[in-house]
Amino acid sequence: MVVVAIIMILAGILMPAMVKIQQKSKIRKAQAEVKNLATAIRAYHTEYGEWPANPAAGGLWINNNNLVIGCLVGSGNPKKINFYEVNDTTVALCDPFRSNLPYRIEISVTSNYVKVYSFGPDCVAGVDDIEVEH
Secondary structure, three states: OHHHHHHHHHHHHHHHHHHHHHHHHHHHHHHHHHHHHHHHHHHHHHHHOOOOOOOOOOOEEEEEHHHHHHHHOHHHOOOOOOOOOOOOOOOOOEOOOOOOOEOEEEEEOOOOEEEEEEOOOOOOOOOOOEEEEO
16 A cells, blocks of 8 residues: 555656646647748748749738648649648648647738747747747
């Protein structure tokens, strides 16, 4: 009985640490995916001189990311260049947090920038957002 009690106490101490480590790994994964996606979109723009999916739209364009990802894979663009590696182009690339929300892609055709972001661990726009502007 004493051994079981000791094991339970140790498990109680280690569980919060494991949860923190898991949360940090999800944040790092989201940071890497956001950065890679923004870099791939910028590389597409550099190669073709236009933004993927909706190059004629002016102003600020916020879209569903599966349209852009479809243009970034080899079969979705004229030169068949693979700018981004993805398993399924029909499913939006989602952040690793509990909400499983798709990453947001914001393209400003007029100002010539792309911003990719996740709502972060709290899954709400604001404080904990993970974003990259390229």
